[in-house]
Amino acid sequence: MSHKKDEAAGAVLALLDLLAGEGPASRFEAPVEQARRRGVRGADLRMVEQVKRLALSIHARLDRRQQWSAGLTSLVDTACDLAAPHSVEDTLKIITRRARLLLGADVSWVTRPAADERLFRLHALDGHVSMLNTRIRLPWDAGLAAAVLAHRAPLWTSDYLTDDTFRHADGPDEWIMAEGLHAVLGVPLSRGTRPLGSLHVADRSVRHFSADEIALTSMLAEIGGVALERAVHLEETREDMAVLRDRALRAEAELAAARRVAATQRELLDLVLGGCDPHTLVEEFRARLGASVLLCGAHGTVVAGAGDMPEGTREAVTRAAMDAGPLGAPEPWLLEGGVWSVPLFTGSHYLGALCVHAGPALTDDAAELLRHAAGAAAVLLFLHQGSAAVAEGQFRDELLDDLLMSACRPREQLERRARRLGIGLDQPYVVVIARPDGGAQVRAVTWASAYARRRNGLKTTHEGDIVLLLPGTEAGAAARAVRHELSSLLGRPVTVSGSGPVSDPGAVLHGYREAARCLDAMIALGAVGTSASTHDMGFVGLLLSDHLDAEKFIESTIGAVLDYDEQRLTELTRTLDAYFDTGGSPTYAAEQLHVHPNTVARRLERISDLIGSDWQKPERALEVQLALRLSRIRRVLRERGESAGHPAGRQDA
The missing domain is CATH 1.10.10 (Arc Repressor Mutant, subunit A)
Incomplete structure (x- = not known):
């Protein structure tokens, strides 16, 4: 024992x-x-x-x-490795590699929400053997990754494809099958309560993950979440720094360019104020701009030039110089043939244009240099001719102001002042009033100054409207021309009225009053953005006129019919009376005239040939009837006057 x-x-x-x-x-x-x-x-x-x-x-x-x-x-060791700064992708690679080694697993990866869609994307796979992962997109509401982020807790399965405790999706299942994976563990990759994604480890055999393995993986995910958040902030900071660096570089470049432009502007102004002539200044422009240059005056005359302009462009340049005043701003604008024109102003007064053959496109630096060159050219033109031109413009405005005064100055004095400005007040002129809609008054006034000077007329502003006194006899045509140019320039409606012609200094005020009443009537009738003269407005114009000229109204409306009857002894006027008396019925008119209806029809056709086919329209018909009545009244008055002048004849009668 x-x-x-x-x-x-x-x-x-x-x-x-x-x-x-x-x-x-x-x-x-x-x-x-x-x-x-x-x-x-x-x-x-x-x-x-x-x-x-x-x-x-x-x-x-x-x-x-x-x-x-x-x-x-x-x-x-992982924490020490992640303590060093890494990019987001490198951080994810370290996390997945450490996770696979920590559990001795076959494959590891990270899923993160896609920025632009409701999907998850795979990142930093380690140990994979298939290439399906390059195109796989995990749905946000299916798969183990969705379940992990939904529960904010670790989840695992010993055999992924046979586990139906979570929703499956075709894409993830296809990839799991291609990789031959069975056991999968997923833990939230988070920073505190903020989910950044999920960390996954998987085996190609059935496996039960222990509590220690799950705890270690969760601790790794916590460490990785901190590192990932820092990496994201680091990349965002780097991107912000890159943006700030680019802005700083652009600001430095813009500052350097601004200094160069300021130096150029100072040098050009020093050259002008030093007393150089236009030819020297234009040569300096050509050297700095590297292109042919023309300096033109307000009327299109070439003041100086340097270099060879292309053939056929000089006429376009001089025409553009005459039309540049309405632009109202010293900005380059492209003409035909790659020529750029810049208007030259002192205040609102137009002095001319600087034209440069610089091609179809201007760089920002070239455009800025061209603007400063235009400023120097404007100073030069003002020193040479600008003060006199500005004074002339003021004299023109003051002359028209005096013509519009109710207490008119002596006629001889006005005519003498007009002759000094090259204007003959004994010649026919029309009065045009323009009222722009919605402001832009300064630009419109600048245009009006250039337009009046180009037409050898006068311009002023009165009660908020632009008033023009222009040579001519057709007030309606002048009003249409002003409306077309001014509305095209401003890009907004302009209402324009006209009256005249007038050929006497004292008649200008009456013409202005007629045009003003015509303008107010147009606006009251809803004709904003149109043009008309008192003559164009028919019987309304007759009422608006300072002098009720019924003779002119009759002649302009049915004068051709009256002349035809007088020359051929026909009865077209009587036929018109009968036609209107019977309510516009040719049949009843024929009965009243005791003629055949075909005769009335032929007479009406002849009337259409004489006064226009639209005379039966309501507006024209009203004017024709009014003219017929005025004609009858005129005839009666004349017959009474003749009888009063021959008493003997009256006794015989």
């Missing part, structure tokens, strides 16, 4: 020795088998087996602690 107990004690010591030496678990069965072969039985054998079980339990705990310690060490 003593021998058996010694064998049992030896087996126990052997087990303790294996435990102390951290021997493998497979060797713990050998001392028990040896004791059994040496005859240990009964309670002694059960004691040895119990010691073996306790030793294996202690061994397992030690092994688990070693694994946990190794995992913590790996986490510390």
Whole structure:
């Protein structure tokens, strides 16, 4: 018995020795088998087996602690590795590589929400063998990644494709099958409560993940979340810094360009103020701009030029110089043949234009240089001729102001002032009033000054309207021309009225009053944005006129019919009366005239040939009827006047 107990004690010591030496678990069965072969039985054998079980339990705990310690060490190493600054993609690669090594898994990856769509994208795969991942998109509401982010907790499955505790999707399942994966563990990749994605590890065999493995992976995800957030902020900061750097470089370049332009402007002004002539200045422009240059006056005359302009462009340039005044702003505008023109102003007074053959497109630097060159040219023209031109413009405005005064100045004085400006007030002129809609008064006035000077007329502003006195006899045509040019320039409606002609200084005020009443009537009738004269408005114009000229109204409306009757002894006028008296019925008119209806029809056709085919329209018909009545009244008055002048004849009668 003593021998058996010694064998049992030896087996126990052997087990303790294996435990102390951290021997493998497979060797713990050998001392028990040896004791059994040496005859240990009964309670002694059960004691040895119990010691073996306790030793294996202690061994397992030690092994688990070693694994946990190794995992913590790996986490510390990972944290140290992630402490250095990395890009977002490099950070994700470190996380997935460490996760795969930490659990001894086959594949690891990170899923992150896509920025522009409701999907998840795979990032930084480690250990994969297929290329399906390059095009796979994970739906936001299916797959293990969606479940992990929805629950904000770790989830795992021992066999992904057969697990129906979460929703499946074709894309992820196809990729899992292509990779041959079974066990998959997913943990949230987050920073505090902010989810950044999910970290996944997977095996190509069925596997049950232990609590320690899940805890270690979650700790790795926490560390990775901090590093990922920092990497994202770092990339955003770098992008912001790159943007700021680009802005700083652009600002430096713009500042350098502004300094160059300022230096150029200063040099050009010094050249002008130093007393240079136009030819010297234009040569300097050509050298700086590298193109042919023409300096033109307000009337299109060439003041100076440098270089050779293309054939056929000089006429266009001089014409553009005459028309440049309405632009109202010293901005380059492109003419035909790649020639750029810049209007030259001093205040609102137009002096001329600077034209440069610089091609179909201007760089920003060239446009800026051209504007400064135009400024220097404007200063030069003003010094040479501008002060006299500005004074002349003021004299013109003051002359028209005096003509519009109710207490008119002596006629001889007005005519003398007009002759000094090259204007003959004994010649026919028309009065035109323009009223722009919605402002733009300054630009319109600038245009009016240039237009009046081009037409050798006068311009002023009166009660907020632009008033023009222009040579001519057709007030309606002048009003249409003004409306067309001014509305095209301003890009908004302009209402224009006209009256005249007038050929006497004292008649200008009457012409203005007629045109003003015509303008007010047009606006009251809803004709905003149109043009008309008192003559164009028919019987309304007759009422608006300062002098009720019924003779002119009759002649302009039915004068051709009256002349035809007088020359051919026909009855067209009487036919018109009958036609209107019977309500516009040719049949009833024929009965009243005691003629055949065909005769009335032929007479009406002849009337259409004489006064226009639209005389039966309501507006024209009203004017024709009014003219017929005025004609009858005129005839009656004339007959009475003739009778009063021949008393003898009256006694005979």
